[in-house]
Structure formats: structure tokens, C-alpha cells
Amino acid sequence: xxxxxxxxxxGGGSGGVRAxxxxxxxxxxxVALAEESRMGGTCVIRGCVPKKLxxxxxxxxxxxxxxxxYGWQTAPARFxxxxxxxxxxxxxxxxxxxxxxxxxRAGVAIHDQRAxxxxxxxxxxxxxxxxxxxxxxxxxGGHAVRxxxxxxxxxxxxxxxxxxxxxxxxxxxxxGGYIAVExxxxxxxxGVRVTLAYRGAQILRGFDDEARDHVARLVAAQGIAIRVTTxxxxxxxxxxxxxxxxxxPGGPETFGAVLxxxxxxxxxxxxxxxxxxxxxxxxxxxxxxxxxxxAVPSIFAVGDVTDRMALTPVAIREGQAFAETVFKANPxxxxxxxxxxxxxxxxxxxxxxxxxxxxxxxxxVAIYATTFRPMHRAFxxxxxxxxxxxxxxxxxxRVLGCHIVADQAGEMIQLAAVAMGMGATxxxxxxxxxxxxxxxxxxxxxxxxxxxxx
Numbered sequence: 001x002x003x004x005x006x007x008x009x010x011g012g013g014s015g016g017v018r019a020x021x022x023x024x025x026x027x028x029x030x031v032a033l034a035e036e037s038r039m040g041g042t043c044v045i046r047g048c049v050p051k052k053l054x055x056x057x058x059x060x061x062x063x064x065x066x067x068x069x070y071g072w073q074t075a076p077a078r079f080x081x082x083x084x085x086x087x088x089x090x091x092x093x094x095x096x097x098x099x100x101x102x103x104x105r106a107g108v109a110i111h112d113q114r115a116x117x118x119x120x121x122x123x124x125x126x127x128x129x130x131x132x133x134x135x136x137x138x139x140x141g142g143h144a145v146r147x148x149x150x151x152x153x154x155x156x157x158x159x160x161x162x163x164x165x166x167x168x169x170x171x172x173x174x175x176g177g178y179i180a181v182e183x184x185x186x187x188x189x190x191g192v193r194v195t196l197a198y199r200g201a202q203i204l205r206g207f208d209d210e211a212r213d214h215v216a217r218l219v220a221a222q223g224i225a226i227r228v229t230t231x232x233x234x235x236x237x238x239x240x241x242x243x244x245x246x247x248x249p250g251g252p253e254t255f256g257a258v259l260x261x262x263x264x265x266x267x268x269x270x271x272x273x274x275x276x277x278x279x280x281x282x283x284x285x286x287x288x289x290x291x292x293x294x295a296v297p298s299i300f301a302v303g304d305v306t307d308r309m310a311l312t313p314v315a316i317r318e319g320q321a322f323a324e325t326v327f328k329a330n331p332x333x334x335x336x337x338x339x340x341x342x343x344x345x346x347x348x349x350x351x352x353x354x355x356x357x358x359x360x361x362x363x364x365v366a367i368y369a370t371t372f373r374p375m376h377r378a379f380x381x382x383x384x385x386x387x388x389x390x391x392x393x394x395x396x397x398r399v400l401g402c403h404i405v406a407d408q409a410g411e412m413i414q415l416a417a418v419a420m421g422m423g424a425t426x427x428x429x430x431x432x433x434x435x436x437x438x439x440x441x442x443x444x445x446x447x448x449x450x451x452x453x454x
Contacts, residue, residue, distance in 0.1 A: 003121065003132045003133055003134045004030075004032075004131045004132045004133065005029075005030045005031060005032045005109070005131060005132075005133050005134070006023070006029035006030045006031065006133070006134045006135065006327070007019075007020070007023050007024075007029050007030070007031045007032070007133060007134070007135045007136075007137060007326075007327070008031075008032050008033070008034070008115070008123045008131055008133035008135075008136050008137070009031065009032070009033040009034070009136075009137045009139055010033075010034055010115045010116075010117070010123065010136070010137070010138050010139065010140055010271070011033075011034075011035060011041065011138065011139035011140040011141060011303070011305070012033055012034075012035030012037075012038075012039040012040065012041060012099065012103075012110075013040065013041020013042060013043065013044075013139060013140075013141045013303060013304075013315065014040075014041055014043050014044070014303070014312045014315050014316050014319070015041075015139045015141075015302040015303035015315030015316060015318055015319040016033060016035075016041070016137065016139030016302070016303070016319060017033070017039070017040075017041075017099055017102065017103060017319070018315075018316045018319035018320055018323070019137055019139065019302060019319035019320070019322050019323045020033045020103060020106070020108045020137075021102055021103060021106045021108065022319070022320060022323035022324070022327070022328075023323040023326070023327040024106040024107045024108050025105075025106035025107070026323070026327075026328060027323055027326075027327025027328045028327070029327045031106075031107070031108045031109070032108065032109040032110075032111060032131055032133070033103060033108050033109070033110055033111065034110075034111040034112075034113060034114070034115035034123070034125065035110070035111075035112065036112075036113060036114035036115070036126070038092075038096055039096050039099040039100050039103075039110075040092075040095055040096050040099045041141050042141050042142065042304070043312040044092065044095050044096065044099065045092055045096065046158070046159045046162060047158070047312075048312055049091075049092070049095060050088055050092060050162045051158075051182060051183075051186070051344065052344060053088055053091065054088075054162075054186045054190075055182070055186055055344045055346065057079070057084055057186075057189075057190065058185065058186045058187075058188075058189025058190050058346060059189065059346060060077070060079075061077055061079065061189055061190075061191075062189070062346075064077040065077075065380075066376070066377075066380040066382075069379065069380040069381060070379070070380065078191075079190050079191055081164075081166060081167045081190070082166070085162075085163075085164075088162060089162075092162075111125055111127075113125055113126040113127050114126040116270065116271050116272040117136060117138070117271055117272040117273055117275075117276045117278070117299070118130065118272060118276070119276055120136075120276055120277065120296045120297075120298045120299060121133055121134065121136070121298055123136060124272075133298075134298065135298055135299075135300065135326060136298060136299045136300070137299075137300045137301065137302065137319075137322065138268075138271065138273065138278075138286055138294075138299065138300070138301040138302075138305055139301065139302050139303050139305060139315070139319065140266075140267040140268065140271065140305050141266075141267050141303055141304045141305055141315075142264040142265055142266050142267055142304035142305065142307075142310060143159075143264060143265060143267050144157035144158050144159055144260070144261075144263075144264055145157075145260075145262060145263055145264060145265050146260050146262070147174070147232070147260060147262050149232060149233060149234050149235070150233075150234035150235070150236075151234050151235030151236050152235065152260070154235040154236070154237065154243050154258065155174070155235055155243070155257075155258040155259065155260045156257055156258065156259045156260065157259070157260050157261075158179055158183065158259070158261060161183065161259070167187070167190060167191070167192055168192060168242075168255070168256025168257040169192065169193065169256045170192065170193040170194075170195070170242075170255045170256045170257075171187055171192050171193070171194055171195070171255055171256060171257045171258065171259055172195045172197060172232075172243075172245050172253070172255040172257075172258045172259070173187075173194060173195070173196050173197070173258075173259045173261055174197050174198075174232050174258065174259065174260050174261065174262055175196075175197075175198060175260065175261035175262045175263070176196070176198030176199075176200055176202075176203040176204065176205065176228070177203075177204065177205070177261060177263070178204065178343040179261040180196060180198070180203070180259075180261035180262075181196070181203055181204060181215065181219060181343065181345050182343060182344050182345055183259060183261060184196045184219060184224050184345075185219060185222060185224070185345045185346040186346070188222050188223060188224050189222075189346055192256075193223075194223075194224045194225070195224070195225040195227065195253075195255065196219070196224055196225065196226045196227065197227045197230045197231070197232060197245075197247060198226070198227070198228050198229075198230065199228075199229065199230065199231045200228060200229070201228055201229060202216060202228060203215070203216055203219070203226065203228070204216075204343070204349075207343075207349070207351060207355065207403075208351065208355040208356055208357075208389065208391075208401065208403045209355065209356065209357060210356060210369065210387070210389060210403070211349060211351065211387060211389065211403040211405055214371070214385075214387045214405050215343070215345060215349050215405055218345075218347065218384060218385075218405070219345065221383070221384065222346070227247070227250070230247055230248070230249065230250060231247070231248050232245050232246065232247060232248075232258075233246040233247070233248050234246050235258060238254045240254070241256075242254045242255055242256050242257070243255055243256075243257060243258045245258055264304070264310065265283055265284055266283060266284045266285040266286065266304060266305045266306070266307050267304075267305060268280060268284045268285070268286060268305060269284065273286065273299075276296060276299065277295060277296045278294045278295060278296050278299055278301075279294065279295045281307065283307055285305065285306055285307035286301035286305050286306050287306075288300065288301050288306050288308075290333050291321075291322075291325060291331075291333065292306070292318055292321065292322050292334070300322055300326070302315055302318035302319045302322055302334075303315035303318060303319070306318075308336060309336045309339060311339065311341060313339075314334070314336060314339060317334045317335075318334040320332070320334070321333060321334040322334075338352060338353060338417060338420055338421050339352070339417075340352035340413045340414055340416070340417035341413075342409060342410030342413060344410065347384070347386070347405060347406050347407045347409065348404075348405070348406065348407065348408065348409035348410050349403075349404070349405045349409055350402075350403070350404045350405075350406075350409035350410050350411075350412055350413025350414075350416075351401075351402070351403045351404070351413060352401070352402050352413050352416055352417040352420060353391065353399070353400050353401035353402060353420055354391055354400045354401040355391070355401060355403075356389075356391050356401070356453070358401075359391045359393070359400045359401055360453040360454050363393065363394070363395065363454055364393075364394035364395065364452065364453065364454035365391055365392060365393060365394055365400065365452070365453050365454055366392045366393075366394050366426070366449040366451075366452050367389070367390075367391060367392070367449055367450055367451045367452070367453065368389070368390040368392060368426070368446040368448075368449050368450065369387070369388065369389040369390070369446070369450050370387075370388050370389075370442055370446055370450075371385045371386065371387050371388075372385060372386055372442070373385055373386070374386050374406065374407070374439050375437055386404075386405060386406040386439055386442075387403070387404065387405040387406070388403075388404055388406070388439075388442040388443055388446070389401075389402070389403040389404070390402055390426065390429070390443065390446065391403075392425075392426045392449075394452060394454065396425070397425040397426050397427060398423060398424070398425050398426075399419070399420050399424050399425065399426060399428075399429065400420075402416040402417075402420065402443070404416075404443075406439050407439075408439075412439075412440050412443075416443065429443060429444050430444060430447070432444040
């Protein structure tokens with residue numbers, strides 16, 4: 001049978017846009033894409049990009065204070081959200097325009113409306129139209145979730161922060177993952193009094209234990225109150241203004257706002273996937289194989305909607321691999337091995353590979369680690385310390401994990417990932433001549449392990 005298009009993409013985030021562009025511009029496919037919100041998806045519009053711009057903004061207060069220690073005469077610093085917010089909105093508008101331009105130049109037909117799957121080869125548009133497609137790609141991403149507690153609607157989620165009319169004087173952030181900890185340091189840097197409540201024993205579960213302990217100390221040193229093994233039972237309006245949170249343990253406390261950073265879920269509700277034969281997992285994620293193909297041969301899915309690894313570069317890689325495989329006769333599998341990532345706290349936390357505990361569970365490991373005050377902080381009289389850590393296989397001497405807590409850790413971990421992807425050993429790191437004076441030189445000058453496990 002003939003189809004209206006070769007590919008219909010549902011979702012205009014990073015993964016969907018990459019797949020659409022490559023299929024159209026390089027694969028010669030007739031492509032349509034539907035996006036019900038703003039082009040660019042979570043990362044560009046309500047995630048990585050605006051968050052990173054807020055990280056930059058939050059860093060200037062400390063930089064101005066440090067400047068005085070370096071001899072600069074500066075006036076007292078004060079952050080003005082009303083000046084920053086329109087600049088942020090304008091930048092997001094610009095980036096959305098870039099995404100639209102990329103799709104238009106590739107010849108992709110854009111539908112600014114919701115789309116759902118009617119059957120394995122048909123997409124229904126909210127405006128009433130139908131489009132038949134040889135292949136359908138679901139790339140609808142994820143969404144922030146609120147916990148099932150009374151009054152949860154009084155709390156914000158991360159999407160809401162970028163559009164606030166004004167910053168609250170105080171905020172309770174509920175959660176202990178990277179989104180919670182990032183916004184804790186961002187908002188504290190912008191002058192908000194921050195309390196972080198997490199039900200677990202330590203923040204940043206799933207990351208290297210030594211590194212997460214180090215980050216927790218640095219976060220607390222910024223005046224952020226961290227309350228672990230603490231849950232929020234309910235929220236209610238405070239008659240005097242703000243939100244009253246009932247903490248367990250602890251009782252009721254009032255905050256200017258409450259932010260839930262308690263996780264994200266795949267955005268699959270109401271898409272018609274199950275009726276079309278697509279299998280969903282326990283959290284609503286689209287179940288796919290190593291080629292991003294669902295149980296229905298004509299329907300594929302990439303990015304956060306599959307709940308494999310919720311990172312923008314991974315979604316882009318999956319979208320590229322899909323287009324290469326299906327439209328360019330070049331079978332490619334998107335790998336999730338050795339994916340470097342960064343937690344954009346202040347300072348940053350970059351990580352790639354195995355944690356110490358993961359590596360030790362598989363066999364003997366040698367741990368090389370150091371903490372120190374970096375030169376630029378020490379001169380300014382700050383006590384803040386950097387952590388550099390390598391997890392090394394005791395048998396093969398391959399570097400299995402690298403964990404860095406420092407300013408610009410995200411930049412450093414990207415390069416460490418290249419070396420580790422090539423199978424670098426500790427001796428390969430040792431052979432590199434140090435760049436002095438830098439923080440990163442510590443990665444190639446640690447000669448003796450601090451401990452051996454296994």
C-alpha cells in the first residue's frame with residue numbers, strides 16, 4: 001500500500017528531531033513530525049539548557065566575592081530575577097527557532113499539535129486529520145511527577161521554576177537525586193534559603209559513595225539544610241502565605257515554595273500505544289529491543305519514553321542509530337556503555353564508568369583518590385575541596401571508573417570518557433605528562449592507591 005509519509009515522528013525533543021532530520025536530509029525519506037508543546041523538548045525548553053544558564057547565573061555571586069580577594073573593587077552583589085528571566089525566555093525562543101529551522105531545511109513537515117497512534121501505520125492528529133506512515137517513531141520523552149500525598153498540587157515541579165514571576169525567599173526541595181541537588185545549589189546561589197528533604201540515607205543514590213558524600217559536604221557548606229531519612233506527609237496553604245509542609249520526622253514548617261524533584265515518568269498516557277499492540281513496562285515506558293523497535297515492527301521509540309537512560313545525548317544517539325538503520329541501510333545499535341554524565345551542582349560532579357562498589361563486586365580493584373583545595377579557591381580563602389578518583393581493575397589495570405567533583409568537572413569527565421572508551425589503563429594515565437598548574441593534572445599524578453578491595 002502507499003503511505004502519506006515514510007516516517008512520522010511523535011515528539012519534537014532532541015531524539016525525535018535528530019531522527020527526523022537524518023531520515024529526511026540524509027535518508028531521502030518523506031518525514032512528518034508532531035509536537036504538542038514547544039520544539040526542543042525537555043532539554044532545550046524545560047531542562048538542561050535553562051538549568052545550565054541558571055547554574056551560570058548562580059555562580060556569579062561567589063565569583064564576585066572571590067574577585068575582591070584577588071584585588072578587584074566591587075560593589076555589593078544582588079541578583080535580579082526580573083532582569084534574568086526575560087533574557088532566559090528569549091534564549092529559549094531562539095533555540096526553539098533553531099530546531100524549527102533545522103527541521104524545515106531538511107524538508108520535514110511540522111504539525112504543531114498532539115498526535116496519537118491509531119494503528120501500526122496510522123497517526124491521528126488532534127486537529128482531526130490522519131496520516132499514514134510506513135514507520136512511526138515515538139519520542140515523547142518524560143514528565144516530572146508529584147508524589148501521591150495530600151496537597152501535592154501546591155508544590156512546584158522543575159518545569160515550573162523557569163517561569164516563576166519571582167523567586168521565593170525560601171524553598172523546600174523534596175528529593176535527593178541529581179535534579180533536586182542541582183536546583184538546591186542553583187537556588188541557594190541566587191539567594192534563596194534552601195532546605196533539601198530526602199527519604200534516603202544520603203543524597204545522589206546510585207552514584208559513587210565517596211563522591212556523593214563529598215558533594216553532600218559541599219552542599220551543606222553552602223548553607224543548604226540537608227534532611228535525610230525525612231519524608232513529606234502532606235502540604236497545605238499557610239494562612240500567612242507560602243506552603244506549610246508536614247515533615248516526618250520534624251512536624252509542620254512553612255516555606256515560600258515547595259519543589260518536588262521526586263522523579264520523572266515516560267510520557268505515554270493516552271498515546272494509543274497499547275491498543276496498537278505496543279507493549280509498555282511497569283512505569284509506562286515503551287519496551288524496545290536493541291534496535292529501538294517495539295513489539296509492532298513498524299513502530300519504534302527512542303529517548304526518555306523508553307526509560308533506558310534519560311540523558312539528552314543518549315536520546316540523540318538513539319535517534320541517529322534508528323535513522324541510520326531504517327533509512328540509510330547502515331545497521332547501528334546505540335550503546336549505553338561508558339556514558340559520561342555530569343551533575344551540575346556547584347561545584348560540578350562528573351562521572352563515567354563504574355562506582356567503587358560496582359567494580360569491587362566484580363573483582364579486585366585499586367582505588368586512587370585525592371582531595372585538595374584548588375589554587376583559585378585557596379587563594380580566595382575558601383575551604384572548598386576538589387575530589388579526583390579513579391577506580392582501577394587490579395588485574396588488567398584498566399580504569400573502570402572516574403569520578404570528579406570540581407568546577408568544570410563536566411568538561412574534564414568528557415575527555416576521561418574518551419580515554420576509558422579506548423581501554424586506557426592506569427599506566428596510560430600515568431604516562432601522560434601533567435598540565436601544570438591545573439586541577440586535572442591530579443588524574444595523571446596519583447601514583448599509589450589509597451586502598452585495594454577484593
